[in-house]
Amino acid sequence: MAIALLLFLSLYNLTNYPVTWFDEGSHLHVPKALVRFGVYADYSSEGFRYDGPIVSVGPTVMLPIAAAFKLFGIGLLQARLVMVLYLLAAIYAFYRLALMLGGRRLAWVATALLVTSRGVSLIEYGRQVLGEVPGLFFMAAGLALWLASWEKAGLRQLMLVGLLMGLSMVTKKQYLLVLMPTLGLAWLANQLYYRAAPQRIFILPGLVAVTCFALWQIYLILLYLSPATASENLEMLRQQSASVALVFSPGLMKENLKYLLSLDVYLGMLAPVLVYGLVISLPRQREGQQWGTLWILVVVNLAWYVVASIGWPRYAFPGLSIASLFVASFFHRLTDGLQIGASNLWRALKGEMSNLHKHALRWATLLWLLVMLARPLLYTMRQIIAPPPNLPVAMAAYLDQHVPRDALIETFEPEMGFLTDHRYHFVPIAILLQAIRHVWLGGPPPSESYDFVQRECPDYVLVGPFAHWIDLYPAEMLAERYRLVVQFEASWPLEYELYALISCP
Structure with a gap:
């Protein structure tokens, strides 16, 4: 079992x-x-x-x-x-x-x-x-x-x-x-x-x-x-x-x-x-x-x-x-070797044994252990049986059907580079470290120093959970140069948006 x-x-x-x-x-x-x-x-x-x-x-x-x-x-x-x-x-x-x-x-x-x-x-x-x-x-x-x-x-x-x-x-x-x-x-x-x-x-x-x-x-x-x-x-x-x-x-x-x-x-x-x-x-x-x-x-x-x-x-x-x-x-x-002792508890409840409190304490301890095991187990099983929507796979399927393989896609979501074989530009790791300092330590936002989209005008920008997390691609910048093509959305942080280039100054 x-x-x-x-x-x-x-x-x-x-x-x-x-x-x-x-x-x-x-x-x-x-x-x-x-x-x-x-x-x-x-x-x-x-x-x-x-x-x-x-x-x-x-x-x-x-x-x-x-x-x-x-x-x-x-x-x-x-x-x-x-x-x-x-x-x-x-x-x-x-x-x-x-x-x-x-x-x-x-x-x-x-x-x-x-x-x-x-x-x-x-x-x-x-x-x-x-x-x-x-x-x-x-x-x-x-x-x-x-x-x-x-x-x-x-x-x-x-x-x-x-x-x-x-x-x-x-x-x-x-x-x-x-x-x-x-x-x-x-x-x-x-x-x-x-x-x-x-x-x-x-x-x-x-x-x-x-x-x-x-x-x-x-x-x-x-x-x-x-x-x-x-x-x-x-x-x-x-x-x-x-x-x-x-x-x-x-x-x-x-x-x-x-x-x-x-x-x-x-x-x-x-x-x-x-x-x-x-x-x-x-x-x-x-x-x-x-x-x-x-x-x-x-x-x-x-x-x-x-x-x-x-x-x-x-x-x-x-x-x-x-x-x-x-x-x-x-x-x-606490339980003398995890001994249940059900028969002794029953005898104590009937008054045939004097140490009822000892057996009650043992059963209460075992019940606490059972809750410690069962509570998280049920949570994990529920997550496995009914997981959140698989939005990365949905976005990957859309890219395979609608976006040319040689188009340049800018993104902060490396999972997409595994799920499809498109040409991606991934945000450098230095920006990730800056994002960590920004979120946890109050450092400057990465969007202040990362300007790849503005400089290179990639064909598409794929905005996913990590980009949303730090607002890496400001909405006003995207609205000025790109149009929203498709959006896959669920509860945070499961959200992916694909933007296509309109014009490049």
């Missing part, structure tokens, strides 16, 4: 939920370009772009999708099926990690929490071409192997642990911000407090992981790209860090903390569970130290999310995923 439900959540209506969007569209450009042109890059009308998606998501995602395109043709279904394989593998690796920590019942509950939680959003992210879930697979597999062997681990096992962690970092850079501080702090805790594990179990995986990540960065930035492009990418990475990863905004800190304490995150249980996690990490034994290492990982990620990040929920994904282990353990201890 559980496997059937999981397959339904992973596969049903796969191309319609979630509706493809900006991030997924930009990631899909890379495998499409690799198959069509033999180049590992993003693309636009002016040529290939060696920034954006090839830097933000690693070859562990791009190359398997390119292989699927080569074998079965280019399409969203093929790409998302690859991601579903990663999703199922991540769930299995996480289950093995939980099983090693606390046995079968805890593993089932922890995995169910991981799958259903709206704060984690595993199913939503796992059905898209994003880096979070593949990164979780590599991290969970590495953690499971690491903790299973622990102080008895040999050189080969520790190197494999480091390789898996390194692949997680290569897949998505946010895992670098989580795993390297975790390894360093876990080593420090071992030196100063636990004093139980040999130093090699922290140092060797860390060295292998950082070497794996560094080799990919050296190849990508210094060898694969031209020197000029490499320097531009380094500057872009610096700007991106300042825009989304090292923000330090008091207002955002307040909002980020508010989100973590909301009902979307384990029904508001995250704070007490983190306190509980610290308590079970205190014993200076193997079990306590392993829980302590995972607790450090969660705290490192969530502290960065609150204090320094722009506050996108995806940035808390690694920590909230591992936090489900602590939530499951918390309920496991």
Whole structure:
């Protein structure tokens, strides 16, 4: 039953939920370009772009999708099926990690929490071409192997642990911000407090992981790209860090903390569970130290999310995923190993046992856990069964039927470049970073500095959710030079408008 439900959540209506969007569209450009042109890059009308998606998501995602395109043709279904394989593998690796920590019942509950939680959003992210879930697979597999062997681990096992962690970092850079501080702090805790594990179990995986990540960065930035492009990418990475990863905004800190304490995150249980996690990490034994290492990982990620990040929920994904282990353990201890005890409750209700309050408390706790699982599960199932209108596909179909392939289309919606083979000019990534600063930090609007439409007069302008989000193409400018051809509209942000050129001064 559980496997059937999981397959339904992973596969049903796969191309319609979630509706493809900006991030997924930009990631899909890379495998499409690799198959069509033999180049590992993003693309636009002016040529290939060696920034954006090839830097933000690693070859562990791009190359398997390119292989699927080569074998079965280019399409969203093929790409998302690859991601579903990663999703199922991540769930299995996480289950093995939980099983090693606390046995079968805890593993089932922890995995169910991981799958259903709206704060984690595993199913939503796992059905898209994003880096979070593949990164979780590599991290969970590495953690499971690491903790299973622990102080008895040999050189080969520790190197494999480091390789898996390194692949997680290569897949998505946010895992670098989580795993390297975790390894360093876990080593420090071992030196100063636990004093139980040999130093090699922290140092060797860390060295292998950082070497794996560094080799990919050296190849990508210094060898694969031209020197000029490499320097531009380094500057872009610096700007991106300042825009989304090292923000330090008091207002955002307040909002980020508010989100973590909301009902979307384990029904508001995250704070007490983190306190509980610290308590079970205190014993200076193997079990306590392993829980302590995972607790450090969660705290490192969530502290960065609150204090320094722009506050996108995806940035808390690694920590909230591992936090489900602590939530499951918390309920496991409150209910004596998740024992239902229905017969004892019935006997207590009939007056045959004196500890009615104990059984009532256990059932109330289990009911709370059931609500924590069922509430977000029903929401996700409803979204999968009845998703919003697939407006990107509708617009793509219109373009294929009515717009010549050689016409130049200006847009801020990279998903359209995957769904059709028209000639697009995509907004540069520098404008995206400016848009982020504008929306979250009160910076100047991108429309003040982006004038491609005014200068180049493209044949069409396709205005979608991201362009509407920041008003990139002002209405007065469009009204002066363009006419509205077609509009596909639903509730925000699902809105696409196509404008055709009237005149160019």
